[in-house]
Amino acid sequence: MEPGPAAAGKWADLRTRILSAIVMVAVGAVEIWLGGTAFAALVVALTGVMIWELATMTAPSRRRSPVTLAVGAAAALLAALLLRTDVAALFVAIPSAALILTPRRDxxxxxxxxxxxxxxxYGLVDLRQTGGSGAILWLVAVVVASDVLGYFVGRTVGGPKFWPAISPKKTWSGTVAGWVGAALMGLAVVLWTGASWLLVPVSALVAFAGQMGDIAESWIKRRAGVKDASDLIPGHGGVLDRFDALIGAMVFLLGLGLFVPVTGLFGG
Structure with missing residues (x-):
């Protein structure tokens, strides 16, 4: 029996979600084998691309400006990673200042x-250097688990919307399921590696931060009137569309690191 139009529509983006999860897991796998300079180069390149996508969305009529901003962002991040001092913060802030000072929407x-x-x-490279492969893989696994479980529960159970004005498809059932999935992933890491039990609630908080990263990008796209950040990944949008949750999760970890030694949670 063929699924009806409503059922088909409910799962219309299932393939995209699965491929997104595969992409993130693949990035984690590549990180295991490469690490060091190669991983840093990958992060710098992806960061430049995401700045390009953001600049293009918010100023679509300025064709050259986004490319210049992307190259500048990659160079600024590279400089920050090489310096590793308080001055590095100035380089990290350069693309932000450039976007604010140039004519564009929002x-x-x-x-x-x-x-x-x-x-x-910056945080991903630093986490790789200080926390090793395990920390990065945990972060990616938590974000993926949250996204996958939240997707299936949200589509199956439905219910009240989490933030309909910005993300019409996101439900409270899926959001909470994402937290549970992330906590279970944290629990698996604890049982498997002997990491601190604090990793379980931290995993749930990381998932929430990832969801906020997803919503933030959805808000920007909605205001810009675009469906995807770009068409760099045929049929699946742009780099930002694939890594928006990872951005939110990593920023949260950086903030948490100001108060708690995050890498210490892994028992290293």
């Missing part, structure tokens, strides 16, 4: 999100 919003992208890029 300059402050674009500037804030650019800062989040840059911080996430």
């Amino acid at each position: 300059r402050r919003l674009a500037g804030a999100y650019a800062l989040a992208i840059m911080l996430a890029g």
